[in-house]
Amino acid sequence: xxxxxxxxxxxxxxxxxxxxxxxxxxxxxxxxxxxxxxxxxxxxxxxxxxxxxxxxxxxxxxxxxxxxxx
Numbered sequence: 001x002x003x004x005x006x007x008x009x010x011x012x013x014x015x016x017x018x019x020x021x022x023x024x025x026x027x028x029x030x031x032x033x034x035x036x037x038x039x040x041x042x043x044x045x046x047x048x049x050x051x052x053x054x055x056x057x058x059x060x061x062x063x064x065x066x067x068x069x070x
Contacts, residue, residue: 023052 022039028049029035035049036042037058054061 024056024058025049025051025053026058 024037024039026035026049027038027042027046030045030047036046037053037056041048051058052061053059
């Protein structure tokens with residue numbers, strides 16, 4: 001019985017292991033065109049301008065190179 005609950009608990013927690021931080025985007029003001037980098041919209045007068053980016057300074061996402069093994 002306890003083994004069953006342990007397996008159920010592990011299955012429920014396995015989704016947490018795949019969690020990732022929210023992406024960052026550039027947001028442009030509809031009023032004056034000012035751009036900011038944020039994860040969520042700064043407000044009603046803003047529209048998404050670019051992204052997604054890697055971190056709080058809106059760096060481009062890192063590229064992952066896969067080298068095949070022999």
